[in-house]
Amino acid sequence: MASLIELTACEIAAGVQRQDFSAEEVVSAHLERIAAVEPKVHAWRSVLSTRALERARQVDSLVRSGSVLPLAGVPVAVKDILHIEGVPTTCGSRILEDYRPPYTATAVARIEQAGAISLGKTNLDEFAMGSSTENSAYGPTLNPWDTTRVPGGSSGGSAAAVAAAMAPVALGTDTGGSIRQPAALCGVVGLKPTYGRVSRYGVVAYASSLDQVGPIARDVEDVALLASQVCGRDSRDATSAPHDVPNFRSQLGDDVSGLRIGIPWPFLERGLDAGVLASFRAALAVLENAGMRLLDVALPHLDYAIATYYLVATAEASSNLARYDGVRYGLRAGEAADLLSMYGETRDRGFGPEVKRRIILGTFVLSSGYYDAYYLAAQKVRTLIRRDFEIAFQACDVIALPTTPSPAFRLGEKTADPLKMYLEDVFTVPANLAGIPGLSLPSGLVRGLPAGLQLLARPFDETTLFRAGHAYQARTDHHRARPVL
Ligand code: GLN
Numbered sequence: 001m002a003s004l005i006e007l008t009a010c011e012i013a014a015g016v017q018r019q020d021f022s023a024e025e026v027v028s029a030h031l032e033r034i035a036a037v038e039p040k041v042h043a044w045r046s047v048l049s050t051r052a053l054e055r056a057r058q059v060d061s062l063v064r065s066g067s068v069l070p071l072a073g074v075p076v077a078v079k080d081i082l083h084i085e086g087v088p089t090t091c092g093s094r095i096l097e098d099y100r101p102p103y104t105a106t107a108v109a110r111i112e113q114a115g116a117i118s119l120g121k122t123n124l125d126e127f128a129m130g131s132s133t134e135n136s137a138y139g140p141t142l143n144p145w146d147t148t149r150v151p152g153g154s155s156g157g158s159a160a161a162v163a164a165a166m167a168p169v170a171l172g173t174d175t176g177g178s179i180r181q182p183a184a185l186c187g188v189v190g191l192k193p194t195y196g197r198v199s200r201y202g203v204v205a206y207a208s209s210l211d212q213v214g215p216i217a218r219d220v221e222d223v224a225l226l227a228s229q230v231c232g233r234d235s236r237d238a239t240s241a242p243h244d245v246p247n248f249r250s251q252l253g254d255d256v257s258g259l260r261i262g263i264p265w266p267f268l269e270r271g272l273d274a275g276v277l278a279s280f281r282a283a284l285a286v287l288e289n290a291g292m293r294l295l296d297v298a299l300p301h302l303d304y305a306i307a308t309y310y311l312v313a314t315a316e317a318s319s320n321l322a323r324y325d326g327v328r329y330g331l332r333a334g335e336a337a338d339l340l341s342m343y344g345e346t347r348d349r350g351f352g353p354e355v356k357r358r359i360i361l362g363t364f365v366l367s368s369g370y371y372d373a374y375y376l377a378a379q380k381v382r383t384l385i386r387r388d389f390e391i392a393f394q395a396c397d398v399i400a401l402p403t404t405p406s407p408a409f410r411l412g413e414k415t416a417d418p419l420k421m422y423l424e425d426v427f428t429v430p431a432n433l434a435g436i437p438g439l440s441l442p443s444g445l446v447r448g449l450p451a452g453l454q455l456l457a458r459p460f461d462e463t464t465l466f467r468a469g470h471a472y473q474a475r476t477d478h479h480r481a482r483p484v485l
Contacts, residue, residue: 004029009074009168009222010249013115016073017063023056023073027117030075034119034166037485042141043151043161045080045090047120055117062115069115071229077161077170080121081128082108082213083202091204092126092136092154095350096330105202106237107171107213107230114229119167122157126352127321128178128206130154131424134415135354142411143186144483145449149408152182158216159186164485169226170216175206176309177403177428179214180440184403184452187442187481189223189469190216194459195435196241199234207316208239210309210432219479220441220469224248227462243460251463252470257291259468262396264299268427273406275446280402283443283453283472287400290471297392297399301384302430308385309429310422311365311378317355318362324350357418386434393458398468401427403440403452431456439465442478450481 004026007015016023031049038044052075059073078084081091083101090096108118125135133141133156141156143149144164151160155172159182162170172179174192183190191214198213205211215226231245263284269277288294326332326346333345351359365374392399405426414421431438436459443453453472457464473479 005033005165007168008219009071009217010225012074012168013070013072013225016059017068019063023059023117024053026073027052027056027075027119030119030167037164037166040142040147040485041144041160041164042139043077043122043157043164043166045092045121045123045138045157046088048087048118052117052119055112059115059117070225071111071114071116074116074169075119075167076111076116077120077122077158077167078108078118079124079155079158079170079172081124081173081204082171084108084118084121087121089121089204090138091128092124092138093350093352093355094137094331095324095346099330101202103202106199106234108202111226111229122155122161122170124157125154126355127204127317128154128173128175129317129354129358131177131181131421132414133157133182134411135352137352140411143408144485145187146408149410149449150185152185152408154178155216156182159183159188159190162186162188162216162218163483165482168217169222171213171230172216173203174212174214174432175210176313176432177425179216180403180428180438180452180454181424183216183440185408185450187450187483188216188218189220189442189479190214190440191223191227191462191465192431192438193227193231193462194241194437196239197231197437197460197462199237199240201234201236205320207313208320209316210313220466220473221249221252223439224252224466241460246463248463248466252466254467256467256471259292259398259464260396261287261292261294262297262392262399263294264297264302264399264401267299267302268401271405272402273446276402276404276406276451279443279446279451280453284400286472286475287468290475292468295396297396299388299392299430301381301388304381305385305430305433306422306426308378308381309425309433311374312382312433314358314362315366315375316362318359318366321355321359354418382433385430389434389436397457397464399456401454403427403454407446407449407451427454435459437462437465439469441469441472442481444478445481
C-alpha cells in the first residue's frame, strides 16, 4: 500500500471507513510530513496537532460505532481567512495577530461534520490581496517545485501544502483567482465554485460580491468529493444559493463526447508565455481526442477585466476593512492621544503596504466626484463581461483558457511593480466578475514548473467542469507529477 501521505482524500475516507487504517494514523502521518518539509515551504500559519489528533480519535470511534462519514479522517489545510472557533485567524495581517474568532466558518463546520480533520491554518497574502503570498505579514510561502519561486496567491499556503503532501486537500478562497492561480503554479487542482455556491459565513470579507470558498486537491475526484460537502444553502449567508448540490463525484464517469469547448483566442494569445501556450494547445488536443468539440468564442470585454476587477475589488475592500479600527478586533495602538489618532495609528501599524494601497484606491473610486467615473463605470463593464459569457455559453458548454500567463515567478520578481502583479490575474478575474465556476488542472511542466489548464462553465454547472476535467485527467498523467523536496 502507498504510504498514507500519498493517498487521495477518496482513498483515505474509504480506508478509514473500512477500518483498514485509522484517522489517527492518517493525521499522524501528515503531522510527520509537516515536521519534515514545512521548514522548506512555510505553508502554515499554525498547525493544530493536539486538536487534530483528538478529532481523529473521535472520528475513529464514530466509525467503529457504525457512523458513515463521507470525509472520514481526511486531513484538511484551512486557509487562515476561514474561522475555526478559538483558533487564531490572522488573515496574514498584523492587525489580527491575536484575534481568536468565537465561531467556526460554515465551510469548515460542514467538512468537519462529514469527518474531515482540520490540520491547521495556511499562509496567505494579507487579507487575500495578492498573487504570490509575498504580502503575508508573516513571510512568504515557497513553491514546493522550486523554493526560489512563489507558490502563487493568495491561497499559496493551501496550494503548497497540498502539492508538498502535507495535506491531501485544502480550503481556499478565490476573489480574483486565489484558488485557481496558486493551484496552477503548484501543480494541483483548484475549484472556484459559482458565486453563492458556498457559504461565506465565517470567512473574513475581502470583496463580498466576488469572494468564494473552494477546494484544492491533487485530482479532480478529490475536489469533487470536497465540493459536495462544502456547497449548499446556509441561512447565515444571505447570498448563498438554494440550488441543489449533486453528488459531483458520482457523475465523473459520464460521457464527454460532443461537449463543446469554446476558446477565446484573441483574448489569450497576447502576453502569453510560449511554453504555457504550448502546454495549453496540447491540453486542447487531449480534450478533442476525448470527443469534445473545439470552437472559437468571442469575449470582447475581457480586455477590461483587470481594470474592472481592481476598481470593484478595492472599492469593496475599502468598505469591508473599515471595521479594523482598534476598537473591536485585534491590534490597538494604545498610546495614542485621542480616538482619531488611535484609529490612524492602529491602521498604519496593522496593515501592510498592499492593503493600504487598496484601501486608498478603493476609497478614491468611491468618493463623490469619482464614483461615477470609476466605480459606476466598472459596474457597467462588469455587466458587459457577464453578458459576454452568457452569449458565449449559448454556443459552448465550457470555456478553456490557461490559468496563468506564465509559470511560477521568482520571489521578489513582481513586488516592486503592483501593476505587473495585478496582470498575473488576467485569466482568472473574469470568472469572479461573472460569478461563474472555474476549475484549474495541472497541464504539464513548462521549464520544470507546473502550468494550469482553466475550464469555465455556466453558473451552477460545476458538474460539467468536473466531467471535462476528469476526462482530461483520465488521458494524462500531469496531475500525478510531484515535486521533490
Ligand atoms: N490576486 C488577486 C488580488 O490580489 C486575487 C486575490 C484573491 O482572489 N483573493 O486581488
